Amino acid sequence: MAQSFVFSKADFDSFFRVLQSLGEVSAPIRVSDQSFAFKQINDPREIAWDALRTILPPKKFFYPPKETLLTYKDGQIEESVSDNKFQVIFGVHPCDLHGLGIMDTIFEAGPADTHYLQKRNHSLIVGLSCMPDKFCFCQSMGTSCATRGYDLFLTDLDDDFFLQVETPAGSAVLPQLPMLRPAEDADKERYKDYWLRREKAFTNGFAPDNLRATMDMEWNNSLWDDLGKRCLSCGNCTPVCPTCYCFDLVDIASLSDDEGSRVREWDSCQFVGFAQVAGDYNFRPSPVDRLKFWYRHKLHGFDDAFASRTCVGCGRCTVSCPAGIDDLVQVVKTLQGQKEGKE
Amino acid sequence: MNKESTLLPCIAVESLTGCAGELLVILENLDKLLPFVRVASFPFAQTANDDGPVDIAFVEGSVSNPHDLEKLKKIRSKSRWLVAVGNCAVWGCVQGGACAKCKVSDMLAAVYGSDSQIEVLESKPLSDHVAVDVKLSGCPINTTQFLSVTASLLKDHLPYITHKPVCLECKLNENPCVLIEKNLPCLGPVTAAGCGALCPSMGAACYGCWGPCQDPQMDAMATILHEKGYDPIDVINRLKSFGAPDHLFQRMSFQYNQETQA
């Protein structure tokens, strides 16, 4: 696959209309001075091209914050099925594409989660290039280039877009895009130049080689206590993470007999009730335990099971933590023994 | 009224010292309940009330005078499930918060004069006096939570009531964080969810009206508000406004407790 094309930004409106003909288009829009969110849009002028990270990552389209999984009535259980509405998610950056790839791996692993997959299979993902800010560290996590999770990918070449087609679903749109011309050598040079410039644009990050060993060795570092003491256990760090997938299941009874529903809602390992079990035992009772667990899970833990780390370096947790203790880069550097830093 | 009403489970809706907010929410939703329950007593809404035993008693308000206490004990003795509804009944609300800050006799004298004959008690939540089966906080309570708690109790199920913080609902709504972006003194991190993050969704700080979430990190909350420039005494007053019990503050760092007591 991996065909490449170029089209002029002047033709973006028509490109957008074609996406719209496929289904609802969602893209990052500005929602406050500092924040962006993926929202359904009808006009390409609403797109916030400067958005690097939205408050919630695109996982919300396939794994909604709150979702009814089944309803029961008069002894009959009916599992909810997706309405199969086709969704186009536009403007997803490489970190989030990797995030979606990780979510796909998790939700596909047996038994597959049909609620996620139904929605995921009725979507088209259009990736978009980006220049990092001071919070981005995807480069350190090996997620700075798009390798999965998308159908089409756009690279910003000043007056043009460079379009890469990755999947059959992406190819299927091509006949409707008369503005495309095949990428020529000069375009490919411009493309390579963009990504070289981008590679050099990172100001945040760490040397990742010994990350796993560091996380193992520094389990008892006093840094965890210092950070944990400031932790509010507010849980903001997990819904905003593109790869946090934990949920709570609640059965909601209805007033009439034998009727109700089962709902799943995002949960957070930072809440004290998360690791509370029968007998009132809690295996992660303090904020220090929970924070440390989260850091390990993001930077080391998941490679035990899936041979990959779950942090994609998007920087969302860093900017969403009211206590300022989710500066992963600074924490890793400190654990690695680098003395210089912000604090 | 429903013909078979004598066979239906009975409920009572009673009030101690509170603002009647819960009573209004229950009244607004009474049409949804009526097919399934008989309202034995609801003095706020009906004239004919009986004192017989009930399956569920919803009690609003805090215990703030001897009459409240007497009434509460009677309600307890006639009810299978006693449900404390609203922050007043669950935590003591602003009147409880005030009693945590000032002596009740001083407040009485300041408001009604030193020769007042009014009998008062230090304002406390229901569970300080009687066994409470279910605590449903709110200011006022949330309709969805109220109906689902009632539905569960009618089936003799233990109701599910979230004790996670407001921040969860706030993030699930994808709100920009007002604590971070506007430096507002938002208490969402230490306040129980249930309201749907009403205030932050409107760009305002949560002032904690639902009462504390499970295991609230009061020390971290105070530290962070203090770092944002809020006066430690204001911070503690804000945290204590909605009746959060003293023991939640006992493990706080010395500095704050000392400054509040000064």
Ligand code: SF4
């Ligand atoms: S841990 Fe933080 S930086 Fe890493 S992917 Fe999650 S939100 Fe992004």
Ligand code: SF4
């Ligand atoms: S690490 Fe930060 S965002 Fe996460 S629970 Fe603690 S205070 Fe909240």
Ligand code: SF4
């Ligand atoms: S605005 Fe308040 S409730 Fe919302 S995330 Fe921030 S601190 Fe939590």
Ligand code: SF4
């Ligand atoms: S956000 Fe806080 S103050 Fe506002 S309604 Fe909810 S609990 Fe009450």
